[in-house]
Amino acid sequence: MDFSLDEEQQLIVATFRRFADEARKLGQHADESDDSGAGAARTALAKAADLGVGIDAIPEAAGGMLSGAYSHTIRALRGLELGRGCAGVAALLESNVEPALAAARWASPEVAAALHGALAGGALATTTHDALGRITITTAASGDLTLDGTLGPVPALADAAHIVISARDAAGPVVILAPTSAFTITPVFPSGWRAARWARLDAKAVRLPAAAVLTRDPAAQHELLSWYKLSLAARAIGVADFAMQCSAGYSQERVQFNQPIGSFESLARMQDQSETATLAGRFLVLRAAAALDAGSPDAAELCSRARDFAAGVVRRASIDAVQIYGGYGFVRDFPVEKLMRDARAFEVLAGDEALTRVLARRQDAATYAGAPAPAARS
C-alpha cells in the first residue's frame, strides 16, 4: 500500500503547515483575550479565505472552489496540519464543509443554491449531532417539525447563520438544515477551542417547515457523521502530533538529576508510545479518508474507528505533554496547557464514540459477525 503523497497533496500539507503557525498565534490570542475569541476568529477566517478554506466544499458554479468530487483525503491532510496549529481555529475553518456537502447531497436545488451562495459570500454554517437525545423532535402529519431542548455547546455556532442538526425523532434518524435565527443562540466561552466561537442552542417549541428535513435515510446520517468524525479525527491527531513535538523538544532541553529528562526510560517510553499512537492514528485517518473518497462500504465504520482512536490518542498525548513539562506544563506561558484543554472536545463532540460503537455492534450483530469461531480442540 502506498502512503506517499502526490504533488498536490504535498503542496496542501506545506501550505497548511505554514498557516498552522499563524493559527497557533491566533489561538493563543483567543485564549488570552476577553472578547470571546471574536477578534482572533475574524482574522483567522479572513486569512484562511485566501487559501480557499470555507468555500472548498461549495461548487464552483455557486462561487466556491469545488469542481468534481470533494476530496476527504485533502481535507484530512489539511486537518492534520490545522490541528498542529490551533484546535479552536481549525474547528472554525472546517465548519462549513458538512453543511455545504449535506446541502449538495440532500437539499432541494433551491435550498442548496441559497446555502452555497450564502457560504460563498462569507457566511458561516455549523453542524451538531445529538448523540444523547437532548432534543425532542415532534413531526406533525404535515411533516412540519417542532423542536424542544438544548444542544451544544457547538463550535462556530455563535457566528453561524445556518446549522445542520443530526438527531432522531420517533420515526428514526433525521438530518435538518435550519437558519440559526429560528433558535435562541447563546455564545459561550468554554475552556478549550477558545477561538471556535462556541454557542449553545435552545429550542422552545421551535417550528420548522417539512422542507427543513434534509434526509431521513439512516445511511445518509451515517455519511454526514463520517465526514464530521473524520475531520475531528484528523485535527485530533494534529493536536497530538504538536503535543509530541513540544514534549520531544522540551525533554531534550530540560535537565534534572544531571541528565536531560528525555533520557529517563519512563519518559522515553511515554513519548514513544504516544508517537506510535499518533502515527497509527494518522494512518487510520488517511485510510478512512481514502475509503470515503472511494465510496467504500466500510467508510463509515473506518471513520468511526478513526475518531474513537484519535480521541484517545490526543487525550493521552496532551496529558503526557503536560506531565513532561512538569510545573511549566500546568501554566499558560507554555503551549501544552492549552492542548490539554483543547483535547476534550475531540472526545466529547457528537457523542462518546466508544459508546456509539458498542451500541452499533449490539444493534447490528450481523455486520460484525465475521467468520465463525474455530471449533474447540477435541
Added chain:
Amino acid sequence: MDIFQDSPILQGVKAITHAFAEQVIRPAAARHDAEESMPWDIMEQAANIGMAQTALIDTMSADGPPEAQAAAQGADAPPGKKKRRYGRQLAAVGSEELAWGCAGIMLAIGGSGLAASPVARMGTDAQKKLFKDCLTGKDEHGHVKVAAMALSEPATGSDISALKTTGVKDGDHWVLNGSKQWITNGKSAAVFVVWAQCDPSLGRGGVRGFVVPRGTPGLIPGRKEIKLGIRASETAQVILEDCRVPVEWMLGSSVPAGAQEGLSGTKKMLDATRPVVAAQAVGIAQAAYEHVLRRVQSSSLHGTPMAGHQHLAFALAEMEMEISASRLLVHRAAWMADQDLENVKWASMAKAHAARTAQEVTTRAMAMLGEEALEPGHPVEKWYRDAKIYDIFEGTGQIQRRIVAKELLGLNAT
C-alpha cells in the same frame, strides 16, 4: 488500624468538612475558577471554624492549645487503652472532603500547611512564634494571612539537591539570592519558608530553610501564574535579591552543618504530607464519579435507561474500584505516619495511584456526559483540569515511582 474511619473523631471531621464543602465551597467553585481569584471570604470562614492556618503548628508544638493536641493525639481512647493518634488521618479525611468541594479552594484554605509543616518539625520555639505571629490578624487588604513554602526553582523542581538559590553567611545574617517558581501563595503570603543552598559541600544537607516574613527587604513576591486548574489557589514566583535575614531565622540550628537540619530533614515531613495531598486527588475523583453516577441513574439514552448499558455501568464500577483502592492506600499511608511507622513507599504509592485515578475518572466522566461537559463552569470539566496537578506537585508521578522502586530495589534507576 483505623483505615476504615471507624472512629468517632474521623467520622466527625468527615461530616463537618463535607458539610462545609457542600454548603460553602461548591457554590463558589466555578466563580473562583473563572476569575482565577483567591476565595478570601471562604478562607476566613474556614479559619473561624477552626481550620486556621496556624492549626498545624499548634498541633505539633509543645505549647499548642490542649484541644488541638488532644485531637491529634487521639482523645477518644477508652480509659486503660493505648491512645490512638489521628493527625494525618484527620488531615486526609478532611482534605478529601474539602477537595471534593473544590481542590483549588481547598489549597487556598490549607496551602499554608505546606510551609507550616517544616516549621513545626524543625523550627525552634522562637521560629514557631515568629511564623505564628506573622499569620495572626489580617493583612492590609483585610484578608486572613497565608504562608508560602518556597522550594522549587525555574531550573529545578524534581531534583531539589540542585537548588541554585544561595545563602551566604555575612556576620549575624544570611544573604539569600535566587528565584523561586510556582510558589503556592507566593504573591500574598505574610510569611515564607525559603530554601537555599548554604553549604554546597554538603549537597542536599547544605540546603536550609529560613522563615522570612513578608516585607523583609530583598524578598519580592513575583508574577502570579495563569493555570490549567486549581485556579482558586494562587501560584507565583518569588524573587530573592540580596535578602538579608538574621541567623535566628534559619530553621533548626543556626549552624549549617547537620544534614538532619537541612533538606534531608524534610523527608519525614513529605512522607507525612503526601497521603494528605493524595487524599485531595481522591476527593476530586469522588466528586466526578458521584456526578456521573447520578446522571447514569437518572437518565435514559434514546429511551433506554443509561444504567442498563453495561458499557456505562462497568465504567462506573471501574471508577468505584480505583477510587476505593486509592483511598485505602491513602489511609494506610496516613495511619502509618500517625504510628510513626516508616511509610515512604506507601505515601508515594498513595500519591501516584490517587493522581492517576483522579485523571482517569474525570476524563471518563466527561466522555460519558458528552457536550454538556464543555459548558463553561461545568464542574466535571473543572475537575478534569484540577486533577492534573496531583501528578505534578509534591513530587511528580515519576518521582513517586522512583521512590517506590528505590524502596524495592535499593537504587535509583534511570
